[in-house]
Amino acid sequence: MAKETETAVMTNFIYNMIKEDLEKGVLGDKCVHTRFPPEPNGYLHIGHARAVLLNYRLAKIFGGKFNLRFDDTNPIKEEQEFVDSIMEDLRWLGADWQERLFFSSDYFEAKYEFALRLIKAGKAYVCDLDQEQIREYRGTLTEPGKESPYRNRSVEENLDLFKRMRSGEFPDGSRVLRARIDMAAGNLNMRDPVLYRILHSAHHRTGDKWCIYPMYDFDHPFSDAHEGITHSLCSIEYTDHRPLYDWIVDNAVALYPEAIAFRSRQTEFARLNLTYTVMSKRKLRRLVEEKYVESWDDPRMPTIAGMRRRGFSPTSIADFQERVGVSRADSTADLALLEHCIREELETSAPRLMAVLDPIKLVITNWPEGNTEMTEMENIPGDESAGTRKVPFSRTLYIERDDFMEDPPKKFFRLAPGREVRLKGAYIIQCEEVIKDSEGNVVELRCSYDPQTKSGADTSGKKVKGVIHWVSVVHAAWIKVNLYDNLFSIENPEEEKDVDFTDNINPRSLLVCENVPSEPAVAAADPGSRFQFLRKGYFYYDPVATKDDKLVFNRIVPLKDSWAKIKKK
C-alpha cells in the first residue's frame, strides 16, 4: 500500500503545472525544488500535513529536492520547542529533508544587504510614521492610501537611518523600512509594505545579533529565491501577496543576482479542513488551555502529535491526502475518508486480539471446573504468514454486555435466552439461564456448550449466524482502554457563527474503560503497535500513556458496524 501511494498518479493542478514547466524547460538545468516553511510557533496539524506531503512528494516524484526551512523572522513568537516538535512530526510523516535544514535567519545578513541595495535603487525608504499613522495612511479597502511624508527621503538619508536602525539607535516601533511601490494600489499589500521593523528582542538562533527583523513578505520570497526553490507552494490566502512576492524576487534578481539561485514562483492551493474538528491555531490553543483536552498531543486533537498518539499511521495520513487531492476551492474533507484509510491499512496488517470492553460473566455449566483448553486462532485472517496464537478457554468467560439481549428483535443474531451463538475460535453455546441482581440487572449468563462444535472440527452440522468474542476470566490480562470519538458533535464546528465553538464539543469524546479483560497475548504486545480488538475496532498501544504494568490502548477507530445501522431503524 505504501508502494501504491508512491507510484499513484498525481492529478492535481500543481503536478500538471510542474510537468509542463519541465516539458517547456522553464527550470533550465535546475531540478524541481520545493520546501516546507513553517513558523516555529506552534504544533503542526493535519492541515499542515497537506503542505508537507505535497511539497515533499512533488519533489520526490520529479526527482528533485525538498528543503525544511523555518520561517523564523519574528523572535517574539518563536521557540526552539516548536522547532523540535515540527522536525519530529516531519520525520514521522516521512518527509525527509536530508541535509537541507535551513532557517530563514541563516540569511539575515544577505537580506540586509538586499535591503541596502533596494534603498540605493530608490525602491525602499525609512518611514518614521508610527503604527497607527501607517494604518491611517494605508487607506481602506475602498479608498486609496496616501503617501508617507518620509517617502521621498534621499538615498543617503535612508541609508544612514537604516544602518542606525540596525545598530540599535532607535527604540522599537519608532521607524520601519518600507518598499516604495504604490499607495493607490487596489491590492493593499502593494501600498508601500513594511520590510523591516525594529525589535529589540533575542532570537532563538541569532541571539542579540539583530534588533531589526525582516517581515514575511520581504523575507520569504528572498529566502526561496536564495535557496533556489523552483516552486513555492503556499495556501490560498497568500494569493494577494503574489504581486509583492514577484516584486521582491524581480528586484533581487536585478539588484543582487549573486545571492539568487532561481527566480522562484509562488503557487497557491486551498488549505485542508476536516469535519468534526477545528483547525485554527487559536481554537486549538483554547482547547488545550481551557482543558477541554489534556494536551497538544491529546489523541482527540487534529495535531500530528495527537493523531500519532491516537494511533494513526503516517501511511494512512499520506493515503488520505492523496485521495482528497488538492485544488484551489475551499474544502472540508470527510473524517470518514481518513477512517477508511486507516481501516484499510490495518485490515491486512494489524494482528487480532480479543478484549471485552463492557464485560458480563458467562458460565459454561457443562464445562468441567478448572479445565483449560488452548484454542488456536489466526493472527490475521487470510494471511497465513502472520501465524496463529493460542488462547485459553475455560468454564467462566467474559463476553460483551451488548452481545446479549433478553428480549431481542428478530434481526439480532447474538446471544439470547434459548439461542445459540458461536464463541469465536471455540464452541457453539446455548443460553439457558439469565441471572439477575435484586435490581433486575443481568449479572451472569449460564450456558451449555456443544462438544461436537469445536472450531475447525465441527461435526455437528449446526449453523449459527452469530459469532462473538470472549475472554477467559482466570486468564485475563487487565488493561486500560480509551474509547475516542469525534471531538465535536457537529460536522463543521468552525462554521457556527452564533455560538462559541466550545458549545459544540462532544461530551462523549472520551470514554475510559479502566479495567478491560483481554486475552493474555496482550501482555506481549510492543508499545506503539496496533491491533484489532476483534469486532470492536483498531487500537494503539499508547507508549506515552502507559505507566508501569497497566497497559493503555487507544481506540484509533471502531470497525464499521452495520448492526448499529439496523438497530437505528
Add this chain to the structure above:
RNA sequence: UGGGGCGUGGCCAAGUGGUAAGGCACGGGAUUUUGGUUCCCGCAUGCGCAGGUUCGAAUCCUGCCGCCCCAGCCA
C-alpha cells in the same frame, strides 16, 4: 462601495469544445467462524443561475447570484 480567489452528486475531485473519471459516504445483493473484510449492482439527462456563440459547451463569450480572503511594525 476597492482588490483577489472559488463555485462539478452528501464530502472531496478529474475534466481545458466532442457529448460527466475515480474515491469516500449512502442504498441493495452475494460470500463470511469478526453484523469486519471481500465481491457484484445502484447512485449528476447534469457541471451556481440566465442568456449567447457552435453541428456540438462543465469547458468559449456576456450578465447575474453565492461563498471565501485582504486594511499586523504576524506568518
